[in-house]
Amino acid sequence: MAWMAWTIPTAIFFGSIAALLVIFTVLAIRFPETPRTGVLGIETTRGDRLFITLLGSAFINLAWLGLVDAAQPWAMLVCLVYAAAVFRWV
Amino acid sequence: MNKTVNQKAWFLVLPVLILVGFSAVIPLMTVVNYSVQDTFGNNVFFWAGLDWFRDMLESERMWNALGRQLVFSGIILAIEVPLGIFVALNMPKKGFWASFCLVLMSLPLLIPWNVVGTIWQIFGRVDIGLLGYVLAKLGVNYNYTQNVIDAWATVIVMDVWHWTSLVALLAYAGLQSIPDAYYQAAKIDQASRWKVFRFIELPKMAGVLMIAILLRFMDSFMIYTEPFVVTGGGPGNATTFLSIDLVKMALGQFDLGPAAAFSLMYFLVILLISWVFYTVMTNLDKRDGV
Numbered sequence: 300m301a302w303m304a305w306t307i308p309t310a311i312f313f314g315s316i317a318a319l320l321v322i323f324t325v326l327a328i329r330f331p332e333t334p335r336t337g338v339l340g341i342e343t344t345r346g347d348r349l350f351i352t353l354l355g356s357a358f359i360n361l362a363w364l365g366l367v368d369a370a371q372p373w374a375m376l377v378c379l380v381y382a383a384a385v386f387r388w389v
Numbered sequence: 390m391n392k393t394v395n396q397k398a399w400f401l402v403l404p405v406l407i408l409v410g411f412s413a414v415i416p417l418m419t420v421v422n423y424s425v426q427d428t429f430g431n432n433v434f435f436w437a438g439l440d441w442f443r444d445m446l447e448s449e450r451m452w453n454a455l456g457r458q459l460v461f462s463g464i465i466l467a468i469e470v471p472l473g474i475f476v477a478l479n480m481p482k483k484g485f486w487a488s489f490c491l492v493l494m495s496l497p498l499l500i501p502w503n504v505v506g507t508i509w510q511i512f513g514r515v516d517i518g519l520l521g522y523v524l525a526k527l528g529v530n531y532n533y534t535q536n537v538i539d540a541w542a543t544v545i546v547m548d549v550w551h552w553t554s555l556v557a558l559l560a561y562a563g564l565q566s567i568p569d570a571y572y573q574a575a576k577i578d579q580a581s582r583w584k585v586f587r588f589i590e591l592p593k594m595a596g597v598l599m600i601a602i603l604l605r606f607m608d609s610f611m612i613y614t615e616p617f618v619v620t621g622g623g624p625g626n627a628t629t630f631l632s633i634d635l636v637k638m639a640l641g642q643f644d645l646g647p648a649a650a651f652s653l654m655y656f657l658v659i660l661l662i663s664w665v666f667y668t669v670m671t672n673l674d675k676r677d678g679v
Binding site for chain 2: 301304306308309312313341342350354357358371
């Protein structure tokens with residue numbers, strides 16, 4: 300695995316994404332749901348909302364890095380608020 | 390009736406998962422790892438944190454390439470979509486000539502990208518190329534290797550030549566699916582040609598046109614081979630689009646860290662557009678009840 304040039308932060312990063320995927324798969328099997336239509340006017344399931352959250356979070360982090368002078372971890376706070384909003388309204 | 394739930398069919402997806410894992414996921418993970426480190430070769434890496442991302446976000450070079458990319462995609466969409474619709478409207482509806490036109494239109498789509506590049510690279514040459522030679526004889530000072538406008542014109546005309554057929558074929562398929570009753574009703578109402586187009590043909594083509602626009606946007610946003618073969622990104626950096634710039638950075642300069650950060654941002658944009666593409670298509674299907 301040395302050729303992949305792993306670091307502890309990137310391992311944690313992928314580990315959390317993998318954990319999220321596992322959690323949502325288990326949730327989908329244990330508590331099946333019907334898709335709902337939210338503010339975007341599209342039908343979404345929990346998995347769709349997770350995808351929208353992750354993709355949006357990537358852009359929030361990039362925007363924070365490029366536009367805001369504050370430390371990067373604070374961007375995660377914005378991401379959490381964003382995630383809550385996505386899971387509530389999308 | 391009780392149905393037995395059997396999920397074993399998922400195992401059939403396993404080969405694809407393994408293939409995608411090795412061809413996409415693992416390389417992507419490696420790129421993420423590269424993007425936070427620096428290397429001087431020999432597989433020795435130094436932690437760089439988010440510096441490459443910061444560098445890239447502040448890099449004029451990347452923003453310029455993105456700007457050129459958006460202008461390019463905008464121009465080819467503005468030409469190919471109306472032209473494709475126009476061609477589709479004028480194609481014969483049935484009989485020998487309909488099949489003939491369909492085959493003729495599909496030909497450019499079958500040619501590999503690098504061959505298209507080579508064709509136009511030679512076609513545009515002033516000494517041996519038909520286009521360049523004729524233009525020179527007509528007194529036009531055309532040279533795609535030296536002049537920025539000429540290089541852009543060549544790359545755009547090449548893309549239009551290569552891909553307008555795709556839009557035309559999709560639009561044609563949309564047109565063919567309109568029942569005759571609509572046209573008969575329009576005739577009874579004495580609707581003008583424009584009104585038939587605006588209120589019957591265009592709404593009926595909306596679905597396929599959306600697919601055509603998104604496909605062409607995605608493809609042009611990732612274009613590499615054709616401009617690379619024709620202009621090599623030049624003159625200067627005039628036709629250096631995102632992919633060309635990325636390859637220059639990663640393989641030409643061996644700046645793995647910055648190139649990895651660059652490619653991840655590029656990937657995010659593509660992922661966003663693909664998601665919009667997928668969402669729009671699935672919602673169109675649902676609306677049409679397919």
